[in-house]
Structure formats: C-alpha cells, structure tokens
Amino acid sequence: GGIRLLFGVGFLQFFNAFLALSLTPLWMWRISPELTLYSVIPISIAFVIFRVGFKRMKVLHLEHMQRLQSLSAKLMSYLSGIDLIKSQQMSPWVLAETEKLNQQLLQCRMKITRIQVFFMPVLDYANDVMKILILGLGGYMLMNQELTLGEITAFLTYSVLLAMPLMQLGRIATIYQRGMVGIQSAQTILNAAVPEEDQSALSNEQVKSLQGRTFSVRNLSFRYKAEGRLILDDVSFDIPSGRKVGILGGIGAGKTTLVNCLNHHLDVPENAIYLGNDDITTFSRRDLRRYVKTITQDPYLFSATIEENIRFGASDSNIDREHLDDVLELSQLASDVARFEQGDQTLVGEKGIMLSGGQKQxxxxxxxxxxPADLIIMDNVLSAVDYETERNILQGLFSRLDNQSVLVVSHRVNALEYMDEVIVLNEGKIIAKGDHKTLLKTCPYYLETWQLQQNESEAQSC
Structure with missing residues (x-):
C-alpha cells in the first residue's frame, strides 16, 4: 500500500509542489528581491525543523511496520493452533500476549502521530509568518515608495500560491516514508540470497545406500536472524530406521522450526543433524528430500482432480489403480471419495476449496x-480431523509402514499414544522423553495435557 501511494498520489503531489515552489519564488524575485529574501527566512527555518521530524518519522515507520508484521505473525500462529489453545485453556495467556503486542503497536503509532501533529503544521505556521512579514515590510516599502500597491498585491498573491504546496509537503513526507519502508521490505525479499545446491547430487545407488540409517540430532541450537533468542536450544534425539517418534509441544515450542531443520528447509549448523555418520549439510537438498518426506499442516492442492493431486507426489506415473485405492483407504479418505458423484475424478478447485480442512489434510x-520415503514427517497434519479418525489413520499408517521411520508432530496427546518414543518440547528445549505410559507418570506437562484433551474428547462425544 505504501509503495502504491508513493508512485501514485505521492508523485503527483510532489510534481505539483515542485513546480509551485520552483516558479513562484522567481516571480516574487522579479518584483522585489529584498522582500523575497525576508519571506524565505521563516520557510527556511521551518524546513530545518521539519527535517528533524522527517528523520525521526523514518525510524518510527520502519518500527511500526516490524511491529505490525510481528502482530500479524502471532495472530496467524494463534489461529492455526486454536484447537490447542482451547484444549489447554490458554485463552487468557493468548489474550495477554496479543494485548501486549497491540499496546506496543499503539505506542509506536502514537509517536508517529505526535510528530505529525507537532512538525507537520510548522510549514503552515511558516506560511502565516511569511504573510505577516510581507504585509509589514511591504507596507514600509510602500510608504518609502520602493514598491507600488499593485506590486505588493501581486507579491501577496504569489505568497498565497505557496500555501498549498507547503501544506502538501507534510502529506508528501508521510507518503514518502511509508513508501520507502515498503520498498525496503520489497528489496529485502528480492535481494534475499537464494540457496544453491552447493553439494553435488548423489547417484541412485548412493541414495539407496542411505536407506536403513539412523537419523540423529546432536546438540542442535537454532535462532532466526531477526530474533535474539534461541528457538531451539541444545536438542538431541535419534530416529532409528522403522521407529515411530512423536513430538509434543505448545505454541512457540519450536516444533515447526525443528521440522524445517530436519528436512533442511532452514540452513542448519554443521555437525548438528546426521544421517547415519554423514552430516546432512554434506547432502544436496534434493537428495535429502528423497530420503525425508514432509507432510505439512496446510497442504497445497492444485485445481485438478483428487486422483491427479495424489499422483502428483509420485515420480512414477504408472502406479496401478489398486495402490491408489490402498492409500485412499489408509488415509481414511476412501469413504469421503465414495460419496462424491465423480469419485476421485472430482475437481478439488483452487487450493482445494471444494474440500474441508480435514479432507485436504x-x-x-x-x-x-x-x-513413502524412509522418514516421513507429519507436521500437525491431523489437526482438522476428529480424534477417532486421527486414531484410525495412525493405526493404519503404522501397520503399513513397518520399514519406514515416522515423526509425528502434534499438540494432541491422543495422536502420540502409539509412538515408540515421545519427545516433549517446551520453549525450544526437550523437557522429557519416553513412551506414552512413562510420560504419564514422569512428566506433569504431558499428564496435564492428556487429561485436558481427554475431557474435551468426552465432551465432543456427548
């Protein structure tokens, strides 16, 4: 919006003001150079004061944009985790966090408003002082017969022509600052370094040799460049071949960041994540993702049929019909597809608009x-389905994927009951490990979460 204003209304007003402020003083100079110099004094002083406010506004507009982005990101994370917020009765905490961010945004906006209220009218006041000087000095020069009444009237008329451009400068300054902040944000995106495949690709035989290896995380710590705090702090665990591992944690625990480190969507530090004895940073991202397949919470679906969207995930287009029906059954989608008039030839619409959230997942x-890859990561992919469907999907998956490792990230304890091991994350740190029964006895956070969700499940069934 700021860029659009800058190149639209901003440029138009700047062009008008530039012409008026360039030509009008020349006409005034032709009438009386001395009176013109006196008239420029208050405007010059006003411009010096205005420049101080202009610099301060640039800093505040940038801060305002960053705080607005932070608030938007937090709200999106809270909305995506609304089930967890309700189940764990976190509404008061979420409201307090949102109110704190709102107040910070409001205070920043108030600082900008105060500058606009104080500095922007300075140019208007300068215009009024200029008119007073013209009347006073012009009257004195008229009595001394240095100027005629007509020349003073013309001079005063020209000064009136300066009033509107001077008033526009305040608005132009605001538009300029918003536009430059927007351009700076756009340049940050456009100039961002695109990660290159800095490692040579492996042959098919080498990729096959990766099968059966243990996926290990060793003392992984990670922070985003824009944040000072650690999102992940000294995280260590193993995922042996064929093992089913779950990760439980609340909002902001670092679950999604951990997933994006494991599949190398983020630039992870060296000697932190291993596939067997090899650091994953020594593999190209393409090769690693042939070993690791991630299912995200918000899947992207193409405007095509259900069958075409499923086949999109396969490198071999000649997969038989029986296998397709099998995966529909495993994902608990077969009964839904059977109710569609055109079955799996039903068009899902743009981004799957014709399907519900659970059906898309x-x-x-x-x-x-x-x-299926050797390691399948399921990042909160069952948040939009009920508990019974979730249980059936996981039981079917585990019975089918005997040789594949599975990492299930969820805020639901019910989804983790069948895991060989559950890792509990809190504020980027592992606070507990163990199977479901062990954690119920040893981890108060896990027990409390399980009890709250059991009560919610019973309430839904009533």
Missing amino acids: RLSIARALLE
Missing part, C-alpha cells in the same frame, strides 16, 4: 503414502 497424507 488426508489428501496430503495419501499423496505422501503413494511413494
């Missing part, structure tokens, strides 16, 4: 299962 699971 199950479709993404079916897509991943068509050609």
